[in-house]
Every structure is written in C-alpha cells, then in structure tokens.
Amino acid sequence: MSSWNQPLTIWQKVQEAWNSLIVIKTFLSVSVTAAFRGKSGAKQYNVHVLNAVTRKLCVTFTPRQLQLRDTPTEEVYRQFMASRGLQPQTVPLNHGAKGHWIGNKNAKNVLVYYHGGGFFLFGRPEHYQLLAHMLDRLNEAGHDNLAIFFLTYTTTPHAVYPVQLRQSVEALRYILTETGRSPANIFLGGDSAGGNLSLAVLLHLTHPHPEIEPLKISQPLAGVFGCAPWVSYKLDGPSVQENAYKDALSEEILDRWSDQYLSGKEGDPWSEPARAPMDWWEEIQAKDILMTAGRDEILLSSIDEFVERFKKVVPNTVYVVAQDETHDSAVYAADVVGYDTQQTQAIVNWLGARL
Structure with missing residues (x-):
C-alpha cells in the first residue's frame, strides 16, 4: 500500500475533523447570506449554497483527504x-x-x-x-x-x-x-x-x-x-x-x-x-x-x-x-x-x- 493510500494518522484525523467544522461553518453562513446574493450569486438558492460549500471543501481539505473520502x-x-x-x-x-x-x-x-x-x-x-x-x-x-x-x-x-x-x-x-x-x-x-x-x-x-x-x-x-x-x-x-x-x-x-x-x-x-x-x-x-x-x-x-x-x-x-x-x-x-x-x-x- 502506497503512503497515499494508507489510513490517516490520529493527528491527520484531528485535522480532518477541524476541516469538517470549517466547511460546516461555511454551509451555515452561506445558507443565510445566500438569501441576499443578488445577481453575483448562482440563480438558484440551493445551487449557490452547494457551490460555495464545494469551493470551500476543495481548498480546505488536502488532496489526500479528499481522495480517501471518495469512492x-x-x-x-x-x-x-x-x-x-x-x-x-x-x-x-x-x-x-x-x-x-x-x-x-x-x-x-x-x-x-x-x-x-x-x-x-x-x-x-x-x-x-x-x-x-x-x-x-x-x-x-x-x-x-x-x-x-x-x-x-x-x-x-x-x-x-x-x-x-x-x-x-x-x-x-x-x-x-x-x-x-x-x-x-x-x-x-x-x-x-x-x-x-x-x-x-x-x-x-x-x-x-x-x-x-x-x-x-x-x-x-x-x-x-x-x-x-x-x-x-x-x-x-x-x-x-x-x-x-x-x-x-x-x-x-x-x-x-x-x-x-x-x-x-x-x-x-x-x-x-x-x-x-x-x-x-x-x-x-x-x-x-x-x-x-x-x-x-x-x-x-x-x-x-x-x-x-x-x-x-x-x-x-x-x-x-x-x-x-x-x-x-x-x-x-x-x-x-x-x-x-x-x-x-x-x-x-x-x-x-x-x-
């Protein structure tokens, strides 16, 4: 098993949990601010929220964390x-x-x-x-x-x-x-x-x-x-x-x-x-x-x-x-x-x- 595919260490899991909290915070925040997004945001409210969370997820989690979470x-x-x-x-x-x-x-x-x-x-x-x-x-x-x-x-x-x-x-x-x-x-x-x-x-x-x-x-x-x-x-x-x-x-x-x-x-x-x-x-x-x-x-x-x-x-x-x-x-x-x-x-x- 390559080092990339090895399970996360305890410290890495702590970091992953912290990153999850950051993404959740983004979701909660955008869920409120999306109501006032105007023309600068996505047309649909749900798409605007989803895309904001996706952007945060992809830059907050490390590439390795992202792939290990995926199928x-x-x-x-x-x-x-x-x-x-x-x-x-x-x-x-x-x-x-x-x-x-x-x-x-x-x-x-x-x-x-x-x-x-x-x-x-x-x-x-x-x-x-x-x-x-x-x-x-x-x-x-x-x-x-x-x-x-x-x-x-x-x-x-x-x-x-x-x-x-x-x-x-x-x-x-x-x-x-x-x-x-x-x-x-x-x-x-x-x-x-x-x-x-x-x-x-x-x-x-x-x-x-x-x-x-x-x-x-x-x-x-x-x-x-x-x-x-x-x-x-x-x-x-x-x-x-x-x-x-x-x-x-x-x-x-x-x-x-x-x-x-x-x-x-x-x-x-x-x-x-x-x-x-x-x-x-x-x-x-x-x-x-x-x-x-x-x-x-x-x-x-x-x-x-x-x-x-x-x-x-x-x-x-x-x-x-x-x-x-x-x-x-x-x-x-x-x-x-x-x-x-x-x-x-x-x-x-x-x-x-x-x-």
Whole structure:
C-alpha cells in the first residue's frame, strides 16, 4: 500500500475533523447570506449554497483527504450496476485503464466517455446516472442503437500527464480493434477534464502525441462532444471574476488540479487543446463537433475564446451556452437541478440527430 493510500494518522484525523467544522461553518453562513446574493450569486438558492460549500471543501481539505473520502470510479460503477439489478461489464485495457459498459454493449454505435473531476476526482455516481438517463431519453426517441464505454483512468497524483491521455487513446483503440466497430459508429465525449481528454484524443489522431502510440483510423469518427470542456489552464478571462461566487470551481482549485496534472511540465496542445495551432484542427477526424458551457461558470471565457477560433476551421461545430447553469451542473449539482439541464438536452438532441 502506497503512503497515499494508507489510513490517516490520529493527528491527520484531528485535522480532518477541524476541516469538517470549517466547511460546516461555511454551509451555515452561506445558507443565510445566500438569501441576499443578488445577481453575483448562482440563480438558484440551493445551487449557490452547494457551490460555495464545494469551493470551500476543495481548498480546505488536502488532496489526500479528499481522495480517501471518495469512492474509486470502478467501485462506483459496480454500485451503480447493482442498483439497477445488472451485472458489471468491465474490460481491462492497456496501461492500467479499464472500460465499463453501460447499455447494450452490442449496440451498433458506441460513445466512449471520459469523466471530469480535474483529473483528480473519481467518477461520481451522478456520471453514471446522467449517462443512463441520456440513454433512456434516446431510447424513448427511438434511438436504441447506442452503448456507452466509460473509462476509468488513473487519477492524479498516482499518475500524471500524459498517462491519462494515453489511457483515453487506448479506450478508443479497444473499441476500434476489439469490437470491430467502424469509426463512423463511434462518438467521443466527456465533461470538464473529460472534455479536455475527448478533444486531446481527437487531436492525437492527426497529430500524435510524441509519447503515445499513434492511432490511425480509416474514416472520421461519428462525432465528438465536450460538456464544459477544460480547454485552457489560463484564468485571465472576464468570467473568472464575474462568476466567482456563482460557480463550484475557483481559481485556487483549478490551479491546484492543473499543477498536479502537469507535474512540473509545460502545457502543450494535448494537455490544453486551446494551445493547439488552429491549422492542426483542419483535418479533424470527426464528422461533427458539439461543445457546451454554462453561462455562470468561470471557464466560460476560455471556452468561448477557443470555440470562436475553432469554428473558423471546423465549421461543423455546434456550440450551446446554457443560461443560468454553472459548471457541469448536471453532474455536480444533479440533486438540485436534475439531469435534464439545457446542456444535457443539447447533447441528447445532438446525439439523436446522428444515430
């Protein structure tokens, strides 16, 4: 057992208890002040409180404390499948990754999905519940020919960039080589850091990362989407300040997570898709692209800037900005906003039109 995974010492447990009191104090305080938040706060009272507590939690607890409190992605998947009376269908992949099937794994089309969480947090129950909800919505509309292949990648600090990208490429390689599907029947998608990975894998197809085995495909993928994709680690856009008290993310959180991911390396086009020269995207290997963002998230400016330039070389791009939505709200505020957010609806509609 690594030192990271060893149980907390008595003193560390005391520190954790103190940190819990700090977070509780924040909850009690914000529960009162949220009534007077005005336009500087999140639209919904409960979302405002939840996001304020989330920000405090992520910067008060140490990274190790946060991960030890959480449930690993693969175990969350097992629990999710058990809750639906289904047997887990997990596939070991190269380089330590695993893929988990949701839906009928023999469906004609497959969505390879990369979860968010700053490359640090595990996949959450809400990730699986959201994707299952999306499948249900598609099935109701007569599109019952899609399965989801959900990747468990190694989170930081147990592995750092480009390990997560290498594992993401392997998930696509598996679907292509082991299931025999045509690229025309494969979608890539992800939320937040997972949106970063979906774009980075797409970039790797035409401009291979120098440390990762190339992957050539015979024809373009059916499509790629990023839900609130973390495309740049720069935090100099106006939305960072404008949405500082609305969103679940903060500058401190994002700086911490990007530093852990890069681990001293300089950013590059595969770690931050916004760094890629725009002409790198001209021969993009995907028929269609969808990107979404929340109007009230701090990443909005960086996503806006990237999409504006991206669409000039990839005109088959749809961009949806959801009013009054904070970062990745269908996952991280699901208990409050539910799963049928504007961004969820945009993804379901976009997929349905291509199935």
